[in-house]
Amino acid sequence: MTIRAVVRGVGHYLPERVVPNSEFEARLDTSDEWIRSRTGIERRHFAAEGETTSDLGARAAKAALADAGLGPEDLDALIVATSTADLTFPSAATMVQEKIGMRSGFAFDVQAVCAGFVFALANANALILSGQARRVLIIGAETFSRILDFDDRATCVLFGDGAGAVVVEAAKGKGNATDRGVLATDLHSDGSHRELLYVDGGVSTTGTSGHLRMQGNQVFRHAVEKLAETAHAALDKADLTPADVDWIVPHQANLRIITATASRMQVPMDRVVVTVQDHGNTSAASIPLALSVGKERGQIKQGDLIVTEAIGGGLSWGSVVLRW
Incomplete structure (x- = not known):
C-alpha cells in the first residue's frame, strides 16, 4: 500500500478591482496592444485599500474547504505560499x-516567490x-500591487493580486x-541568479x-x-511521459513563456490551462488560481494527469506531477 496526497477541494478569490491594460496608458509610455503582444495579459486584479494578503488567502481557503465538503476543524496543517505577507511576522498562514x-x-509560510505554491505542495506532500x-490546506496568496514601481513599465504591467487554495488529504494508492x-x-534553486528578479x-x-x-x-x-527540464524530470520520476499529460497548469507569468515551454514539452496548447490574460502574474497564487479556474471551466476532471511548473526569484523553480 502507498499513501498519496490526493486533491480533495480547490478554490480561489480575486479582488473586486479589475485593472485593464488601458489604465496604464495615462501615466506610462505603453499601450494595450504593446502589453498584449508581449505578455498575453489583458487585465489583472488589484487589492482594495486595507485588503491584505491574508484576507485574500482566507477567502480562497473557505472556497476550497467548501468545495471539499470540509471545515477548518478537519485540517491538520495550513501552508501559505507568499512573498507579500501582511507583516514581517507572524506568518500570513497563522493569520489565515x-x-x-x-x-x-499548525500553520506556516513558504517563500519561494513565483515557485512558492510548487514548493508548498511538495512540503504538504x-x-x-x-x-x-x-x-493540509495549501494557499498561494499575493498582493504584488504593493511592491510595484508604477513608473517602471517593464514590471508594473505584469503583476496582479489574488489567491488560490487546494486541500490535499492522505489516501491509499497502488x-x-x-x-x-x-x-x-x-525542486531546484540557484542563488547566483538573485539579481535577475528581486525586491530592492x-x-x-x-x-x-x-x-x-x-x-x-x-x-x-x-x-x-x-x-x-523540471517538468520532464518530474514525469521521469513518475515513470510517465508528456504524451500521458492531460493538462499542463503552469505558472501564469507570460503567454510567450507558457507557449514556449509547452512546445519544448511537445504538448499542444489545447492541453494547457491559461489564465494569464485575466489575472496577470499573481506569483505564488497563479497555479492554485489556475487549477481552480480550470476545474470551474470544466477543463480539469477527476483522473486527469496534471503537470504544474513554476519559476521565480532566487532563482527557484520546480514542478509537481499529480493525478486529479
Missing part, C-alpha cells in the same frame, strides 16, 4: 488560520507521506502512475518593503529552459 476559524494543527498530517494524488515532485528592500537592508526589479530577457531565457 485565525480568519477561517482553524483552532488546532512530504507532511502527509511522513504521517505528520492527514489533511503505488503506480494510475494512483490519484501527487506522483512526483522536482527588506528588514535587514533598507528597512522598507522595496520595489520589484527584474531583468526580463534573462528571466525569460531561464524560464523556458528550466521549466521544461
